[in-house]
Every structure is written in structure tokens, then in C-alpha cells.
Amino acid sequence: MTASTEDLRKLLGPVRYVLWDLDGPICRLFAGHPARDVARELVKLIERLGLGGLLREEERGDPDPQAVLLGVNARHPDSDLIALLxxxxTEQELAAVPTAMPTPYTDPLIRTWSALGAGFAVTTNNSASAAAAYIESRHLGGCFPYIYGRTKDLDRMKPHPHCLSRALQALGADPSHALMFGDAGTDYQAAQELNVPFLGYARNQRKLEALMSAGVEPTRIVRSMDEVLTALKGMH
Known part of the structure; x- marks a missing residue:
């Protein structure tokens, strides 16, 4: 049983600032440029550089390019190599933007919430340039004055709270009046570090189970953005 309308109203009541993960709550970034293919090409690139020995077997078949990148970083935190990869x-993420799929109901939710006075920031493990390109492609730039993404220092990717901390500071936000909206356990862990309330988005059963395994209460998870939009409209 996921969040009821009453659960959502209680959670959303104090919220004045929303920190949004990009890939999941806002869009499916790799909908038309599959992440699995990107991960495979990244493995090939690492091998062409003569560094295939840095990859574990599970990383060679991992469908998440960020997992491949983080695996290399863990065993070879060489700034030049990591910067190159x-x-x-980042280039692959930018290439994915034109075929990214908006998460159903998110655009109207963003516009409605912003019109009601909420302050927004993107806090993502994707590159900030790709996040900004996607936001602009949806004509949502006016809603997102702050976008924080992956840097060359991969140790600061979520679950590290670095990008959330920067967003809170930029917004001048009290964590208790903020909300992190994410679809992964790493989003939840980063929010927990800063005592920021969390709302999880699970577009399928696999995402739902992953969030619950990370410790997210079912009453803090939605299966559709329409549920949030409905609760928000009912409060105003």
C-alpha cells in the first residue's frame, strides 16, 4: 500500500522547497537512447584505453553506465581518466535529451507547484548540463533557477548529500520545509543525511521494491505523479 491522498497532504503541507532528481521523477532520460547501450559502449571505451582489467565481471554487464563509471573510480581514482570518462x-546524456520521455503528469505538477510559490532545484547524479538541456526543452527553465549534477569528483554523487546541500544553501531552505523527490535508495540516503523529508516515485514494481529495501516507508512512495498533483490541488 503506497501513499494515500491524506498521507501526501500531511507530507506536502510544510513543503516550501522541492529538490528533484532528474531521471525518474522528471523524465526517463534514456528512453530513446538506452542506458544499457551506453553502459556497453563505456565498457568498450575503457577496454580500448587498455584498462579493461579495472572492470569487475558484474560491471561489464551492468545496464547502468553510472555503475560502470563508479566501479572504475573506486579502483583507479585517477583524475585524468575519470575526467575523460x-x-x-556527459556527451551521451546530452545526446539522450531529445528522445527523453517526460514522466506522466510531472510537467503540470512542476508548473502548478511553482505557481503556488514552491522553490525548486534539480539534484541529480546526471550531468547538470544534460539536466539543464532537458529542463529547457520542456520550457521549464523559469521553474528551476538551480541545477546541481555530477561533478568530476564522483565521490560526491548521491548517496553523498553534496548536491542537496548546495541546493538547500542556494534556496535558503530550512531542511524541514524542503522535500527530496527521488526514485532511488541513493536519493533517500542523501536526504536522510540532511534531515530532508523524502518522497519516492516508483514507476514499476522493481523501483518500488528497491525504495522499500532502502528503508522508505510505503506511505512515502507514489506510483504516479498524478497522485501528487491531485493532493496538491486539494490543498489549495
Whole structure:
């Protein structure tokens, strides 16, 4: 049983600032440029550089390019190599933007919430440039004055709270009046570090189970953005 309308109203009542993960709550970034293919190409690039020995077997088949990148970073935190690979992944994310799929009901939710006075920031493990490109493609730039994404220092990716901390500071936000909206356990962990309330988005059963395994209460998870939009409208 996920969040009821009453659960959502209680959670949303104090919220004045929303920290949004990009890939999941806002869009499916790799909908038309599959992440699995990007991860496979990243493995090939690492092998062409003569560094295939840095990859574990599970990373070679991992469908998440960020997991491949983080695996290399854990065993070879060489700034030049990581900078090269991170730049390459950023290019792939930018290439994915034109075919990214908006999460149903998120655009109207963003516009409605923003019109009601909420302050927004994007806090993502994707590159800030890709996040900004997607936001602009949806004509939502006016709603998002702050966008924080992956840097060359991969140790500061979520679950590290770095990007959330920067967003809270920029917004001048009291954590108790903020909300982190994410779809992964790493989003929840980062929010927990800063005592920021969390709302999880689970578009399928796999995402739901992953959030619950990370410790997210079912009453803090929605299956559709329409549920949040309905609760928000009912409060005003």
C-alpha cells in the first residue's frame, strides 16, 4: 500500500522547497537512447584505453553506465581518466535529451507547484548540463533557477548529500520545509543525511521494491505523479 491522498497532504503541507532528481521523477532520460547501450559502449571505451582489467565481471554487464563509471573510480581514482570518462558520459546524456520521455503528469505538477510559490532545484547524479538541456526543452527553465549534477569528483554523487546541500544553501531552505523527490535508495540516503523529508516515485514494481529495501516507508512512495498533483490541488 503506497501513499494515500491524506498521507501526501500531511507530507506536502510544510513543503516550501522541492529538490528533484532528474531521471525518474522528471523524465526517463534514456528512453530513446538506452542506458544499457551506453553502459556497453563505456565498457568498450575503457577496454580500448587498455584498462579493461579495472572492470569487475558484474560491471561489464551492468545496464547502468553510472555503475560502470563508479566501479572504475573506486579502483583507479585517477583524475585524468575519470575526467575523460565522465566527459564521455556527459556527451551521451546530452545526446539522450531529445528522445527523453517526460514522466506522466510531472510537467503540470512542476508548473502548478511553482505557481503556488514552491522553490525548486534539480539534484541529480546526471550531468547538470544534460539536466539543464532537458529542463529547457520542456520550457521549464523559469521553474528551476538551480541545477546541481555530477561533478568530476564522483565521490560526491548521491548517496553523498553534496548536491542537496548546495541546493538547500542556494534556496535558503530550512531542511524541514524542503522535500527530496527521488526514485532511488541513493536519493533517500542523501536526504536522510540532511534531515530532508523524502518522497519516492516508483514507476514499476522493481523501483518500488528497491525504495522499500532502502528503508522508505510505503506511505512515502507514489506510483504516479498524478497522485501528487491531485493532493496538491486539494490543498489549495
Amino acid at each position: 565522465e566527459d564521455w558520459l
